[in-house]
Every structure is written in structure tokens, then in C-alpha cells.
Amino acid sequence: MRHDTDLLAEDGSARTKTFHKGALIYKEGQESTVAFLVKQGRVGVYRVVGNKRVSLGVRGPGQIFGEMGIISGETRTANAEALEFTEVIILDQALLRTMLLKSPRPVQIIAGYLVDRVRALSARITDRPTGDLFLSVCRILALSYRSGAAAAPKPGHYEMSYAEACRTVKDILLISQLEIDEIVEKLAKMAVVELTDVKSAYFRTDPLLDTVKKGADFVKDRILRIPDLEKFLQVAKNLSRELRGQQALACDLEFMDLADFAREAGTTGEVVYRKIGYREIPDTLFFFHKPTALAYIERMGPDFFKRAKRPRLTIKDLETVDDLVQVDNATLQEVFSNLGFHKLAVLAAMAGEAAREKIYKNLSKKIAKVVRDEADSRSDWDEDEAADVERELLTSIKTMKGLGT
Incomplete structure (x- = not known):
């Protein structure tokens, strides 16, 4: 069965290009000068939102991708990656417009309508699923607190775990812990929420004396109370109005590198490296940027990872x-x-x-x-x-x- 790709391939003016598996065809934010028609292979189209890959679909033989940019004149709104060895036919703006102009008028209208629909759908995939982040956090906290208070055995004595409340907020909104802390601190200064630290300590057994020694205290969790829900929501709405038009809430990076970790801990990178080697720091605290890590693994080769060299004694x-x-x-x-x-x-x-x-x-x-x-x-x-x-x-x-x- 003949595809549109066959007809274009017979046209001497059509240009083709091949990509190996894993090759990035274009990146979000790049200039859009051409679209692509898949001749063979498969292409994955995706966006990266909040350190997560959001798939927008897979294109196979006979399907076009990357057409939005040259139709609307905007930069790339997504990434395209070859999922296997792929050959594409390059469609420039002139060729694509010629194809549309040769189409019946109803087809042109439908194409324009679909372009608007895709643009609207793409706009919904953003780092911020809400226009008012401050008020959204306050409403989620209020709903969580109201739900817990209703099930509490003693009305008016409900206390909510701050850690659990933050998890609930992050399950609904794409927001960092620093942003939540900043919002709650603003509310605490307005005296509409109360925060109480719950401290704990580590205990270890002395192998010589067979006694249990207590380590330094640390904050295990915080207890959050909202004395008056109605007042809380009213103050939240007023603060939200004041914050509109101002600069968005400042937020540091959700992730820090080893040097920043050491600086926050008041130590040196060398000590942190040693503590990681001794497994004193849990491995759940460390992450690798996947593309960079995979490139590093490929560059170093399999032999590099077969054994670890012991550093010279100092x-x-x-x-x-x-x-x-x-x-x-x-x-x-x-x-x-x-x-x-x-x-x-x-x-x-x-x-x-x-x-x-x-x-x-x-x-x-x-x-x-x-x-x-x-x-x-x-x-x-x-x-x-x-x-x-x-x-x-x-x-x-x-x-x-x-x-x-």
C-alpha cells in the first residue's frame, strides 16, 4: 500500500534524513523551520515538566511531527526523539504551505482548527497547573485539615502532620518544598496557622560498655494547626490579592549538588564523599540526571565500573x-x-x-x-x-x- 511518503520520495526535491535510536531530532525552545514526515521508524514526542517526561505521543510511518512551529511561527514546544532507527522526509514551510493550499477549502479549515486545538492542549502542560499557586496551596491545606478534623475523636483538638500535608500538596500541584515552606511561613506570621516542632533523637549502642547513648536531637516532623478555618481562608484570599502582580514567590532549586549539600551541612565535599562510601548517608538522597549519567557510562565504558579503586591513603x-x-x-x-x-x-x-x-x-x-x-x-x-x-x-x-x- 502506497503512503504519502512514497509520493514525496518520488519527488526529486524532497530531502531525507536518518537518525539512530536515541538521537534527539529537536529540542523544546529551538527555532522551527521545518516539519518532518516519518518514512520509516518511530519518533517519540514529549515535554519535560517538573523533572518528569510527559509523553505527547508516538509518530510512525506516514505521520507528520514538528509541524506546529512552521505553521504558527513559534519555537518548538516539545522534544522529538528517535525511538529506533528512523528515516524522515523534511518538509519546509514553503512545501507544507503549498500542500495546504492545494487542499480543498474544508480541509484547510479543519487543519487550522486542529492547530488551535493542539496549541491549547500544549499550553495546558505547564510547570504550573494553576494560575494562583498561593491560594491553591491554602485551599488544599484547608480541605485536608477540614477532612482530618471531621474524623477526629475530639472536635477542635485536631493536629495535622506537616510532612503529610506537604505530600498532599505536592501530589496535586507541581511545587517544591521550599515554595510550600515559604507560603506556610507567611501564614504563620499572620497567626492563622500554628506550627510546633516534634523533636526526636538517634540512639546507638556502645559496643564497649553495652550501654545506649543518645545522639543529637533533630526535628522529626512539625505539627500544623489551623485554629479558625474561616479566618484562615479569608486571610489567604487577601494575601493572594496582594501577591498578584508582584514577583512570583522566590524558589531555590529542588535539587542541590554535592558542594551545596556540604555547604548546608557545614562540612566539606571530601567528608561527604567518605560518609557516602561508609553508607552513613542514605542512597535515597542522591539522584543522577539520566541523559548525563547515560552519556558518562557510555564514555567510561563497562570495564570502568567492574571494580572500584581504593583511594591512596592520606x-x-x-x-x-x-x-x-x-x-x-x-x-x-x-x-x-x-x-x-x-x-x-x-x-x-x-x-x-x-x-x-x-x-x-x-x-x-x-x-x-x-x-x-x-x-x-x-x-x-x-x-x-x-x-x-x-x-x-x-x-x-x-x-x-x-x-x-
Whole structure:
């Protein structure tokens, strides 16, 4: 069966172009000078909204894409990507207009109507699905609070989790946490909402004394109360009117790079890298920009990712017994030979799992058994003694490596 592509291909003036799988044919915001008719292959048309890809459809053989720009004179409103090896016929503005002019008048009217419909649909896919972001957030908070208060056992005593309220808002609106915080802070200054911090703390077991120690307090959540819903909504409407015409609410990036993370935490990138390596920071906090990451993986090649190189030892790498995992086995075996069974048992008892296993692997089976038995049998290690043994171990390693005196 013959397609329009066959007729155009027979025309010597028609230009064709090929794209490999994954190739970007055009990007949103680029100038629109040509449209494309798919001769073979498939093309995905999409927009990126709020770090999410919104698919606008797939074009196959005989279908046109990218025609909106040359019809309306606007820049590209979407992206087009080859989903497989694709060959397209390039349609410039003159050719497309000639084709339309040769069409019957009803077809021209329908084409114009469809252009307006597609433009209206594209305009709805925006970063902001609402014209009044401030008032929309306030209304969602009010509805959530009203719903929770109605189900509360004691009327007038309802308290809403701020974290859950923010999740509800972000499920409905494309909005960042910083923007929500700024809106709620404005409302709190107007005394129409009340925020109370709920603090918690981390607890860890001391392996030497077998006691539980409390870490620093942190804000686990916040409790949000709206004493008067009617007053809340009235103030929200008044504030919304005042904010109209002003500059939109300032908003920082939703994501930060490692340097910004370190600066906010009051530390250095080097320390953050080490904490990531030790898995002290959850991996759910880190994201990769997919196109950039895929390009990097392809550039480095598969062999690069088969094993991780251990960084060269530096003096600042040795701070606790758990840093033994960064020390070579030959150095550890020589240092351990100068320590008695008792000190090795103290080190094994205070070390983390990875460092403890490395201690045992660098001892003979007979000595490792003695050290393991003593480390497992005692739970009343003296904390000062443990600190002295750890200091002696690290000093010995640094001296051998020429990193300390």
C-alpha cells in the first residue's frame, strides 16, 4: 500500500534524513523551520515538566511531527526523539504551505482548527497547573485539615502532620518544598496557622560498655494547626490579592549538588564523599540526571565500573578503627604483630563489621580464634582503654606510612 511518503520520495526535491535510536531530532525552545514526515521508524514526542517526561505521543510511518512551529511561527514546544532507527522526509514551510493550499477549502479549515486545538492542549502542560499557586496551596491545606478534623475523636483538638500535608500538596500541584515552606511561613506570621516542632533523637549502642547513648536531637516532623478555618481562608484570599502582580514567590532549586549539600551541612565535599562510601548517608538522597549519567557510562565504558579503586591513603583518612578498611593488608599484619592479643580483642570489639572482619583476616586462624573469643566474651571494656588502643593503632599505621611521627 502506497503512503504519502512514497509520493514525496518520488519527488526529486524532497530531502531525507536518518537518525539512530536515541538521537534527539529537536529540542523544546529551538527555532522551527521545518516539519518532518516519518518514512520509516518511530519518533517519540514529549515535554519535560517538573523533572518528569510527559509523553505527547508516538509518530510512525506516514505521520507528520514538528509541524506546529512552521505553521504558527513559534519555537518548538516539545522534544522529538528517535525511538529506533528512523528515516524522515523534511518538509519546509514553503512545501507544507503549498500542500495546504492545494487542499480543498474544508480541509484547510479543519487543519487550522486542529492547530488551535493542539496549541491549547500544549499550553495546558505547564510547570504550573494553576494560575494562583498561593491560594491553591491554602485551599488544599484547608480541605485536608477540614477532612482530618471531621474524623477526629475530639472536635477542635485536631493536629495535622506537616510532612503529610506537604505530600498532599505536592501530589496535586507541581511545587517544591521550599515554595510550600515559604507560603506556610507567611501564614504563620499572620497567626492563622500554628506550627510546633516534634523533636526526636538517634540512639546507638556502645559496643564497649553495652550501654545506649543518645545522639543529637533533630526535628522529626512539625505539627500544623489551623485554629479558625474561616479566618484562615479569608486571610489567604487577601494575601493572594496582594501577591498578584508582584514577583512570583522566590524558589531555590529542588535539587542541590554535592558542594551545596556540604555547604548546608557545614562540612566539606571530601567528608561527604567518605560518609557516602561508609553508607552513613542514605542512597535515597542522591539522584543522577539520566541523559548525563547515560552519556558518562557510555564514555567510561563497562570495564570502568567492574571494580572500584581504593583511594591512596592520606593522613586525614585515618580517624577511627573503622578506617582500617582503607589500609593495605601488609601494613596491618606488621602493625598487628606488635600488639598483644588483648589489644587486638579491644579493637575487634569496638570496630564495625567490615573493619572487624579485616582484623580477623589479617591474623592467623589460631590467633584470630583467640582474639574473637575474647572480644565476644567481654562486654565491660573500659572506654579510656579502648581510646588509647585505637590511638596506638592509628599512630603505628601513620608512622609506617610516613604520614605521622
